[in-house]
Amino acid sequence: MRKRFIVAIIVSLVVVLPMSFVVGAIAVAQRFGIASPLSYRSLDYDVRVVGNGDLEVTQTIDVRMTERKDDNGKVRPWKQLYQQYRLKSSNLTGISDISVKNITEGIDYEESAKSAIPDVYSDSEWNAEQANHWYIAKVNGGATTSYEVGDGEVSLPQGVQGDDEQTVELGWNIPATASADSMRFRIRFTMHDVATAWDDVATFQWEPFGKENQVPIGTVTGTVRFPAGVGKTDSWAWLHTERESTTTRTAGGGLEFTVHDVRSGDYLDLVAAYDVHKTRNIARTRSGDRLDALKHSEDEQRRQWEENKRNAARARLIYWTITLIMGVILCAWAIIAVVSSHLRSRYRGPIEYWRDKPSASPAAAARLIGIVDHGKGGGGGRAPAMSRSNRELTATMLSLAVKKAIAIFPGPASMYYGIDLSEAAPASLSRFVAADPGRRRAAGTTSTIVVMPQSIDRIPNTTQMGLTQSENALLDLLIVISQRVGCPVFDLNQMREACRDWKDGYIELGRFTDACDTEYRRLGASKSVSWQWILSGVLAAVLGFVTLLANAIIGYSAVGLLLGLPALTIGLFCSMTGATHVITRQGQETAGQCLGLKRYMEDFSDFTDRGAADLALWDWYMVYAAAFGISDKVKRELAKAYPEVTDPEWLDRNASDSTFYWDYRADRWRDERYDEPHGTMRVGGVSVGSGPVQAFGGGFHGIGPNAVQNGGGPGFGLGDLGSQLSAGMSDITSTIHEAAPVSSDSGSDWSSSSSGSFSGGGFGGSSGGSGGGSFGGR
Incomplete structure (x- = not known):
């Protein structure tokens, strides 16, 4: 949010200062003949x-x-x-x-x-x-x-x-x-x-x-x-x-x-x-x-001149007054709309921390946190589109892994040739990878996705798996990709190759994005209010610009600057700084759960009353950490709270069936570290947050013949101002005097x-x- 305010200020100054300079130049040219x-x-x-x-x-x-x-x-x-x-x-x-x-x-x-x-x-x-x-x-x-x-x-x-x-x-x-x-x-x-x-x-x-x-x-x-x-x-x-x-x-x-x-x-x-x-x-x-006739003629000319000036001055005063009133109204509307949007986009309930799963799906939570979280990394109501889509996709894919609809393993699919990954024990696979330096290095280069048999023929199992609309849509997309690859087991490199010439792929990807949109709308947690501050800000800016231009043309540039410049500046600033969505009354509870869970995971190591239930929920914590864009921090918090997760033997005995197993288990294999982008989730030693998104053609920009080009990388100033202002003030005061009866x-x-x-x-x-x-x- 702070960044948007800074950008708005810079844009406003970039627009307003040159415009003021031009108006000032017009005024000086008109008044002093510089042109x-x-x-x-x-x-x-x-x-x-x-x-x-x-x-x-x-x-x-x-x-x-x-x-x-x-x-x-x-x-x-x-x-x-x-x-x-x-x-x-x-x-x-x-x-x-x-x-x-x-x-x-x-x-x-x-x-x-x-x-x-x-x-x-x-x-x-x-x-x-x-x-x-x-x-x-x-x-x-x-x-x-x-x-x-x-x-x-x-x-x-x-x-x-x-x-x-x-x-x-x-x-x-x-x-x-x-x-x-x-x-x-x-x-x-x-x-x-x-x-x-x-x-x-x-x-x-x-x-x-x-x-x-x-x-x-x-x-x-x-x-x-x-x-x-x-x-x-x-x-x-x-x-x-x-x-x-x-x-x-x-x-x-x-x-x-x-x-x-x-x-x-x-x-x-x-x-x-x-x-x-x-x-x-x-x-x-x-x-x-001649004298009397001359006096009469001059008197009549003077009377007519004064009357014309008076009428023109009154018209100018009426125009200036209307402009001032409209400017105040529009600027007040824009400011109130911006402030109100930010206040209403905040969570106002009693929840400080939340330890359970929120009532929102991972995809919906990824979108909602961007609205309600105004802290560091929060969207302030306007999270970047790519960041949000990345988090939605990553969190939904991890959710499918937690629900056993898919499985994710480190390394390329060729590394597991001859192994039935749908039945393989993770601890055994871990020892298989660890036994060979080449496999350990390969584990950090990409990730392998396994579409589980019950997912391919999941009609009788849909209720049992409890998939949400967005999870169903993503699973459908993975199944279609597996058909293009020719196998339900494929790595991210194979996925990219399969998507390279897939001209209709954007339709399948669109089903996932549409499902996320529908799922979020049904949640009813927020509503759009951007039209209020955009409309009021644009109207104020247009009024300010027209006021500047019109008064410069009729020779009252100083008035144009006094009346138009504030409206133009405030309008431009407000049209870029409001929150696009606000939290509805029914969305307050869900927003509190998401924000409370984010705080709880970020502060997890500070709690002394943690229990076994926390660790049991940790698979879901990892899912929502990806949705909130705090995966790296949450991983560190878990390691501080439970140092045993860094022990391979403890992981093999107690957590081999968890989603976060491969993340900690692979740390011992990797010969070199990658700097992960903020908000990615590493599973199997690679970044889930970047791999699938890049494989899908750089996020939600569509799958087509050029999609692979978006991928790559590992897997988972004028004149005398004083004279000008003085002359401008003289214009204003003379207009007021001329308008008087x-x-x-x-x-x-x-x-x-x-x-x-x-x-x-x-x-x-x-x-x-x-x-x-x-x-x-x-």
Whole structure:
């Protein structure tokens, strides 16, 4: 049982730890963009809103580039980084005043007279001719390899109206770099005609990056300063993002924002309005007032966003709660089923020792002891199949010998040529063997089985012999084998030869195993309960796995680990550790007899009140010792209690008719000792437990053309864990807060935060503002 618990722990860890590692990797990849070869660790914006409606933008970028390879497996270095923007007459007409600096190297990049395609340059040529330069160009037809290079700026043609677009690319060439964990740049440029002047306010919607951006960003921060004279009371702003964010006002009325965990396809839009009287010469103008309509629009977007988040958060909480309750129920069921199965598989009666034969047949006792005995060598409810079949077969064969249905002698059958073994006196045979050194050596190589005449024609003698169903089935099998050998006297080597090409032998062997099964079922000593802990354990493990996977997919890996990992671990462990059978009420007495007899035989030499009756029962003790798998120990116990059994002369006079006679008598003949497998019974100087089983094709695996091949031998770890856990806990707490109902008295009410005060964080909503930036690298 202890071994099974250790195996269960090892298997559970082997399954759970790699799965946890994979889920953690998914979480880190989702949160920090590790799966992307190019990512921004951080992106900081410092923006000044110019009175004429332009934006002066300064970016500080921390870029991470991982190693990549081409189709031939060769490292393909990074040479060019870029940002693309959309020029539109309705919100951005041009970009100028560009400068690029490599902060890491302290190098100011120079403007390039032309664009360059990285793949046509070798690394050395690129570093010599193109590195440390920047360019601004128009992208023709969406192509990434053909540009119209501007003279330090790009703009829409004069007089363009409507929403005609032109994609432009601001790029900078870096030295050929296989990978870089961090490379920092500062980029400055002016975005023209971003703002629109209305009668009451000037407004703009700036989009630093849009949905087309595929570069993940760890953290985005920004500071926006309005024109001189604009403060908190005459400016309003809203941040549109679907990621966790914070928004605040500076002391001078400016805006500050932080956005975490920007993923591919995310957008960021800043909507702002400020007193139009603090502006000058804005090129784009519209008539009418705009502020009230803008507030109403933003309020509605905020309300809808909060409602959607609230509904999604409530759905997640309901799902998590149901998962938690189901996990607790299934794990409790599995644990209770395992503990209960082991408790109910124990004998709970008063019998400590039992000196008589149990009420179970030897085959049934071999099976029952594997359930009830939880000590050393006990099965704990799940004895190995081969061990149990070995014990059933050995004990049943010895029982046939005790009941005189068969006889077992040491050595090959050829050694007894001319001797009628069905009538021979064991003491005479012993002297016959002992008289010749060759026969003594041969006695330890195999065993001879004699099917007694009364067994071959046993119909009138069945009741007299008192054979059980399993004993009858085994005797039938031995008779069929004797017919294949052609003689009722045969040794184990002859048995193996007879079984070598016996294609239908498994049918005869199956009759014995079926008889053992039927005999045990009729005993009614135990019942199977394995379905309880297997079913509950498997259900708990499946629930844990699904919880891990589902939460990882929706971006809540930390929740998946917290809810799914315990259920998966407990379920796997419990599905492997329960007892398959428990002792029934009617089986308690029989179980007590078997367990008590096993204890009595193991402690036999300690008893001082032994009598002649004990020795008279010793043939049956040897039978049940084989059934219990303690033959070697019992043999030693008998020798300690009765030293005379080691005296050949005493054996010849007093025990020549016993089954254990040949075991002790042959000890004096053997020239060398064999290490016997645990649980075998040596009769005639050889192991009964291994010989017949091997002769039958390696136990209950069937008799067939390959059976003899089974015989032989003598006869008878990722990322920043702290950050990951912190982010995961943030997901959980934010979900709980999002699911809470809105209170009209709350200071964080959406109506107050979306009124333009720029507090309470960002929210999802409209996108597509000025710029629509997308980032990349080549």
